[in-house]
Amino acid sequence: MNFGRHMTKRLRIIAFIITIILAGTLIGCGGVMEPQDALDRFTRILEEGRVNELTLRIYMRDAQVMTPFPLTLEMYKREFNEDNIIVVEGSELAEHLDLLKRLSSDVLVSVDVDTRVDAREYYVFEYRGRKLFDVVMWVIEGHSNILINGQVFEDDLIFFEILMPFLSERQARSFEWMLDYRWPDR
Numbered sequence: 001m002n003f004g005r006h007m008t009k010r011l012r013i014i015a016f017i018i019t020i021i022l023a024g025t026l027i028g029c030g031g032v033m034e035p036q037d038a039l040d041r042f043t044r045i046l047e048e049g050r051v052n053e054l055t056l057r058i059y060m061r062d063a064q065v066m067t068p069f070p071l072t073l074e075m076y077k078r079e080f081n082e083d084n085i086i087v088v089e090g091s092e093l094a095e096h097l098d099l100l101k102r103l104s105s106d107v108l109v110s111v112d113v114d115t116r117v118d119a120r121e122y123y124v125f126e127y128r129g130r131k132l133f134d135v136v137m138w139v140i141e142g143h144s145n146i147l148i149n150g151q152v153f154e155d156d157l158i159f160f161e162i163l164m165p166f167l168s169e170r171q172a173r174s175f176e177w178m179l180d181y182r183w184p185d186r
Helices: 002-028 034-048 073-076 089-095 097-101 157-161 169-182
Strands: 053-061 085-090 115-128 130-139 145-148 152-156
Touching: 002 130, 034 097, 034 115, 034 130, 034 145, 053 089, 073 115, 085 089, 089 097, 157 169
Parallel strands: none
Antiparallel strands: 053 085, 053 115, 115 130, 130 145, 145 152
16 A cells, blocks of 8 residues: 555656646747748738738837947837837738738848847837747847847848838938948949
């Protein structure tokens, strides 16, 4: 009898440990999506006509304002509250479907550099209220790389152009100089 109780207790402990491990694994699966997967899913959402289920949140500040030190994403986002974040709902995004369709995993060119950022622009695409992918401009190394879901890629003009229709005239002007500098022949 005593032997049976010890085995039952051991089985319960083992079952508990397995439950904890499985729970941790399942919770971890809900994390950040790989950039290629996120952009492929974004493309499928557009192709299936579900653009109304997307939201774009733009954390925009004057691009010409310089700081004495690089801004981490956390420092950059601290400047914002709900009043100064541009929120673009699916119905407004639908008006720019051709532009949105140019944003795909085909434009991603991975770069192997330090991921320290100097956040100057930041935006998030959400699907049904959950983050699909985010874009941070720029990575410190050369200021010609961006972060998408935490991974470094070469910047591409589309990642900038995607914002332009949703900015005020003043915001667009402050952003325009970066585009001219980076892509003078655009």
